[in-house]
Amino acid sequence: MDLRSLFSKPRAKVGIELSEQxxxxxxxxxxxxxxxxxxxxxxxxxxERAWSERVRDWAEKHxxxxxxxxxxxxxxxxxxxxxxxxxxxxEEMREAVKWRIKELIAIPVEDAVIDVFALPADASRAGKKxxxxxxxxxxxxxDIIAMVQASGLRLNAIDTEVLxxxxxxxxxxxxxxxxxxxxxxxxxxxxxxxxxxxYLSRHFQLAYNAGLLDDIPADALALEVQRxxxxxxxxxxxxxxxxxxxxxxxxxPEKLSDELRRSFTCPxxxxxxxxxxxxxxxxxLYQLCLGAIGATLREEAS
Numbered sequence: 001m002d003l004r005s006l007f008s009k010p011r012a013k014v015g016i017e018l019s020e021q022x023x024x025x026x027x028x029x030x031x032x033x034x035x036x037x038x039x040x041x042x043x044x045x046x047x048e049r050a051w052s053e054r055v056r057d058w059a060e061k062h063x064x065x066x067x068x069x070x071x072x073x074x075x076x077x078x079x080x081x082x083x084x085x086x087x088x089x090x091e092e093m094r095e096a097v098k099w100r101i102k103e104l105i106a107i108p109v110e111d112a113v114i115d116v117f118a119l120p121a122d123a124s125r126a127g128k129k130x131x132x133x134x135x136x137x138x139x140x141x142x143d144i145i146a147m148v149q150a151s152g153l154r155l156n157a158i159d160t161e162v163l164x165x166x167x168x169x170x171x172x173x174x175x176x177x178x179x180x181x182x183x184x185x186x187x188x189x190x191x192x193x194x195x196x197x198x199y200l201s202r203h204f205q206l207a208y209n210a211g212l213l214d215d216i217p218a219d220a221l222a223l224e225v226q227r228x229x230x231x232x233x234x235x236x237x238x239x240x241x242x243x244x245x246x247x248x249x250x251x252x253p254e255k256l257s258d259e260l261r262r263s264f265t266c267p268x269x270x271x272x273x274x275x276x277x278x279x280x281x282x283x284x285l286y287q288l289c290l291g292a293i294g295a296t297l298r299e300e301a302s
Contacts, residue, residue, distance in 0.1 A: 012064055014153055015295030016055075017072040017164070018144070023051055026292035027064065034274060034296075036062065037289040052150035059152050069153035070295040071144055072164045075189055078136040079105055080162065080201055085118065085129040097133050105135050113141045120197045125237040132198065134160055157298060162191050162201045164294030168273060170196055176242035177232070180271060181225060182290070183248035185210035188221065190228045192241055199236060202228050210250040212284070222263035229265065245271035251287050
């Protein structure tokens with residue numbers, strides 16, 4: 001037995017976001033500084049367990065074995081449903097919600113892992129208690145757990161993309177709502193937060209190829225954003241967001257054109273995070289890894 005492994009403290013926190021073809025990694029050191037970001041591409045077909053050896057090799061190379069790890073499910077790997085909360089105690093909420101959403105999900109409820117978190121009390125004009133329900137395939141979650149264990153990392157939490165992005169806003173001095181739009185090839189997601197709470201998240205399709213030279217379709221994106229803002233203001237009774245942050249695959253400052261800015265009803269900026277000095281000019285890499293970076297900012301276990 002290696003006694004050093006029993007008493008040594010983890011030197012860093014690792015964030016991982018999984019998509020169909022890539023695995024995004026971020027490392028934050030013990031004093032909170034971002035230390036590394038990296039993208040691994042899938043070499044062969046397989047499930048999450050196929051990543052184990054590659055992640056372990058990477059962790060060994062960078063002296064990260066036994067580090068705490070938070071994993072983020074990409075948007076395509078879970079459903080996020082907004083439903084009225086059943087009238088049951090909080091400790092019974094997850095089981096009660098399971099049967100309320102049974103006909104709304106794409107997989108049998110017995111094959112699903114379900115989590116629930118409440119919206120803020122002021123998120124409904126009608127005064128109804130509303131909850132977001134996260135639904136993921138049980139087999140996928142078990143594969144992720146096995147992958148992290150085989151990689152030599154210590155799993156702390158499995159989270160959703162939208163809450164990982166929320167973590168990037170913690171510490172903001174903005175008192176009004178903040179909108180975040182994350183784009184990827186063919187789709188996007190708009191989420192609205194206030195005081196570190198998620199109020200609204202909508203997934204939408206978008207004719208965007210996500211290449212470095214591909215323009216963002218201003219009219220189509222503005223329409224989806226405005227639909228979200230309208231719901232936030234009219235159905236939730238909230239003041240409009242004070243700022244919109246744009247991020248995601250192929251997103252760069254030059255794509256936030258004057259035309260696109262004018263199409264939104266609030267100021268718009270690119271969502272950026274501090275970069276490593278050696279990676280100056282690699283903002284595209286950081287845009288790909290935003291979910292993993294957000295995962296390193298999660299503190300508590302779920």
